[in-house]
Amino acid sequence: MDQLPKHDIANPALAAEGVRRIEWADRCMPVLRQVRERFAEHRPFAGVRFAACMHVTTETANLMRTLHAGGAEIALCASNPLSTQDDVTAALVHEYGISVFARTGVDRDTYYQHINSALDIQPDYVFDDGCDLVNTLHTSRTELIENIKAGCEETTTGVQRLRQMSRDGALRFPMVAVNDTDTKHMFDNRYGTGQSSMDAIMRATNVLFAGRTVVVAGFGYCGQGLAERAAGLGAQVIVTEIDATKALDALMQGYRVMPMRDAAPLGDIFITVTSNSGVLRPEHFETMKDGAILANAGHFDVEVDVVGLEKMAVEKRTGIRHRTDEYVLPSGRRLLLVAEGRLVNLGAAEGHPAAVMDMSFSDQALTAEWLIGSHTDLSPGVHEVPSEIDKEVARLKLAAEGVSIDVLTDDQQAYLSGWQHGS
Missing domain, CATH: 3.40.50.720 (NAD(P)-binding Rossmann-like Domain)
Structure with missing residues (x-):
């Protein structure tokens, strides 16, 4: 790669190992892979900047690859000092051209320095896992808020914090609770x-x-x-x-x-x-x-x-x-x-199996695509993922597993849609 994106990572020599592990995880993420192929064709994020504060794992790398394939410019930092996989950061920077600020085991000051480095991209949208990035925006980086259209929150703790911010009237842009989709909390959690x-x-x-x-x-x-x-x-x-x-x-x-x-x-x-x-x-x-x-x-x-x-x-x-x-x-x-x-x-381990994160991160990617066209309809506060996105992820996951399910007949659909039928 001729020119590397901005980054702060531990060891560039680990890039090849990171690629091997990212591709291994990708084998177990067929839904996200389908989404990535479609994004690469239609480029829904061309010219769009994302700042993401997430666990930097092989599964997250495949989400970043998916957004990048859709044309997004991304700056990624870690949402936990111990969850960063240094081979993954090296691969993202040196093989996939994605800006990353994350090293395993950093202290608190460096952790927040990395969050601020990711925010320096001046994002249009944010991805958060625990609300630290959104909290930083609302405390020390308020000058960036007017340009942020919306964001997604990945985990229960973060959604709780966001709802508290919303109740206090402090949350200044729409955030979507990806954590609360059935295909996330019922399976990932x-x-x-x-x-x-x-x-x-x-x-x-x-x-x-x-x-x-x-x-x-x-x-x-x-x-x-x-x-x-x-x-x-x-x-x-x-x-x-x-x-x-x-x-x-x-x-x-x-x-x-x-x-x-x-x-x-x-x-x-x-x-x-x-x-x-x-x-x-x-x-x-x-x-x-x-x-x-x-x-x-x-x-x-x-x-x-x-x-x-x-x-x-x-x-x-x-x-x-x-x-x-x-x-x-x-x-x-x-x-x-x-x-x-x-x-x-x-x-102390590698986090969730890739097959589970396939659903969670497909929810994230499809919600980000939905936000491109829908953010102007959302007020500051916490919003739910549209149910059709959740159902589509479940349908694609079943299909990837070779499983089919029943379809309502016309009579069944009419029965469920009407009120005239007696007992």
């Missing part, structure tokens, strides 16, 4: 988080789940996936919740339900997925078993009170295993923290 979080904890600790007690904090779609996978591996599952309906759902599915104070002395493995802070706190650490494993599957590193754990510990042994630190308490009990309390499936 449930099956993706369920599998990839187990994978990460096993890679980090080599723990046997069978016969262990796993405490899942939060029983949304992600929590359901975690509980299902843990039970499938032979674990006894305890669920903690603050929502009575979700707690009842967990009980009816056969899980034990109790407050964290009661679960803390029972658990062998704790996984938080609540999008809230202080879910595991010193009062819980004080009663946990020797060797208990702590992991967070929520977006931000606030669910496990790591600062409180640091203050309690008389000794910290870093890197005792892959992405695992050991904290020794005054009693001599040891607690194991995976991925520094950050998003465990990307901090």
